[in-house]
């Protein structure tokens with residue numbers, strides 16, 4: 001298997017579909033307390049489930065943003081290049097995190113502050 005841009009583009013598009021599906025399930029206005037009336041399941045609408053739903057939604061929205069940006073970078077032929085040091089990001093890392101913006105070294109540097 002060749003880990004080229006086509007491979008990562010397919011991975012990212014797959015991920016985007018999953019995230020959009022998650023957001024569709026979470027509903028358009030999770031914090032209003034409404035918008036759950038059309039939920040297909042009649043269980044799992046207690047307060048805990050709603051709070052968890054908001055967390056899932058926020059996480060999905062953030063990831064979706066990263067995925068969209070990664071897809072843009074593929075279109076612009078800038079994909080897989082560390083935003084910080086300009087080095088190529090390890091393909092193995094991209095395989096795990098296809099929307100990664102930084103190489104492992106820089107990501108570690110950032111997480112340490």
Ligand SMILES: [Zn+2]
Pocket residue numbers: 082083084085086087102103104105106107
């Ligand atoms: Zn770097």
